[in-house]
Amino acid sequence: MDESQLDAAESAYVAGRSLTTAEAEGDERVVEAALRPRTLAEVIGQERVREQLALLLEAARRRERVPDHVLLSGPPGLGKTTLAMIIAAEMSSPLRLTSGPAITHAGDLAAILSGLNEGDVLFVDEIHRMSRPAEEMLYMAMEDFRVDVIIGKGPGATAIPLEIPPFTLVGATTRAGLLPGPLRDRFGFTAHLEFYEPADLEQIVRRSSDLLEVELGSDGAGEISRRSRGTPRIANRLLRRVRDYAQVRADGVVTRDIARRALDLFEVDESGLDRLDRGVLDVLCRRFGGGPVGVSTLAVAVGEERETVEEVAEPFLVRLGLLARTPRGRVATRAAWEHLGLAAPAAYGPDTLLFEPDHD
Ligand SMILES: Nc1ncnc2c1ncn2[C@@H]1O[C@H](COP(=O)(O)OP(=O)(O)OP(=O)(O)O)[C@@H](O)[C@H]1O
Ligand SMILES: [Mg+2]
Numbered sequence: 001m002d003e004s005q006l007d008a009a010e011s012a013y014v015a016g017r018s019l020t021t022a023e024a025e026g027d028e029r030v031v032e033a034a035l036r037p038r039t040l041a042e043v044i045g046q047e048r049v050r051e052q053l054a055l056l057l058e059a060a061r062r063r064e065r066v067p068d069h070v071l072l073s074g075p076p077g078l079g080k081t082t083l084a085m086i087i088a089a090e091m092s093s094p095l096r097l098t099s100g101p102a103i104t105h106a107g108d109l110a111a112i113l114s115g116l117n118e119g120d121v122l123f124v125d126e127i128h129r130m131s132r133p134a135e136e137m138l139y140m141a142m143e144d145f146r147v148d149v150i151i152g153k154g155p156g157a158t159a160i161p162l163e164i165p166p167f168t169l170v171g172a173t174t175r176a177g178l179l180p181g182p183l184r185d186r187f188g189f190t191a192h193l194e195f196y197e198p199a200d201l202e203q204i205v206r207r208s209s210d211l212l213e214v215e216l217g218s219d220g221a222g223e224i225s226r227r228s229r230g231t232p233r234i235a236n237r238l239l240r241r242v243r244d245y246a247q248v249r250a251d252g253v254v255t256r257d258i259a260r261r262a263l264d265l266f267e268v269d270e271s272g273l274d275r276l277d278r279g280v281l282d283v284l285c286r287r288f289g290g291g292p293v294g295v296s297t298l299a300v301a302v303g304e305e306r307e308t309v310e311e312v313a314e315p316f317l318v319r320l321g322l323l324a325r326t327p328r329g330r331v332a333t334r335a336a337w338e339h340l341g342l343a344a345p346a347a348y349g350p351d352t353l354l355f356e357p358d359h360d
Pocket of ligand 2: 081082125
């Protein structure tokens with residue numbers, strides 16, 4: 001893809017929404033492809049997973065066998081698709097790409113499986129969203145490299161066994177808990193991706209800056225990485241917005257000061273909170289005295305859908321220890337008041353919550 005195609009994808013994307021959602025939006029995937037590491041050695045952070053995968057692949061190479069099936073689990077934007085591509089590249093094998101929602105019938109899967117060649121890497125993204133019958137067919141294929149294709153219906157139906165050449169399944173999921181046990185058990189290795197440390201994110205921002213030919217000044221990368229929610233996808237996105245600001249409002253160099261001004265403009269604060277996150281905390285503290293308040297009420301008060309509040313804002317606020325989910329509703333922690341520069345009511349214990357957090 002050339003420069004102008006990338007730019008077109010980029011502007012289509014900018015027209016989209018929030019800067020801090022971890023999901024890829026619109027044409028962002030096109031922009032991202034240019035920034036993906038291509039080999040294990042190029043991957044930054046995730047040391048443990050990287051070492052585990054390196055071992056698995058090297059052992060397979062030495063035995064001249066296909067590597068065991070791999071499950072990649074973790075929140076959006078941390079590198080699951082990237083690692084799937086790397087597994088294929090490291091094995092010099094073709095990557096076949098599909099996704100759970102695309103496999104609605106067992107027949108869809110049978111068609112994909114029967115088209116595989118020995119050693120192919122089959123990547124099934126969002127594997128938790130596959131249909132039940134397809135899932136059952138997949139168990140068998142993973143274990144015995146064989147499936148039964150059912151021809152016909154009713155009493156006359158016959159099962160025709162179909163051999164499948166040895167392949168490696170790489171499944172990705174943001175919701176490992178939703179995978180049925182039998183499917184999870186058939187993966188020889190599960191990689192759990194964690195949020196990135198700021199130092200790793202900073203290195204990712206440096207690498208992306210090189211690739212995008214963005215000049216970094218002192219601590220520009222640090223400022224961006226600290227506001228990126230531990231997520232490479234967000235770090236790369238913030239970098240692109242800061243680059244715009246540097247080019248239009250300054251001399252193109254991304255310094256700490258420029259990064260700050262740009263991200264303030266886009267309403268991403270020092271901790272990576274965006275407008276919605278702060279809105280939720282603000283309403284919770286100012287209007288509801290810190291809670292507890294039901295999530296639906298909270299959503300109405302900030303003018304958002306309940307799902308958006310629950311799935312986009314809350315997980316990050318909970319992770320930062322600013323909000324707690326309790327059986328009686330959402331509660332702001334003492335840190336939340338401090339984050340907003342407000343004094344917590346006297347009833348708030350030093351670090352204690354008034355209510356036990358629940359773990360739903
Ligand atoms: N370890 C890493 N080093 C450098 N860049 C990374 C790393 N991990 C991810 N990235 C960058 O983050 C972007 C998003 O990664 P990727 O698409 O692999 O995430 P994902 O986990 O598959 O997300 P989703 O759940 O939304 O599918 C990639 O374009 C890549 O540039
Ligand atoms: Mg992905």
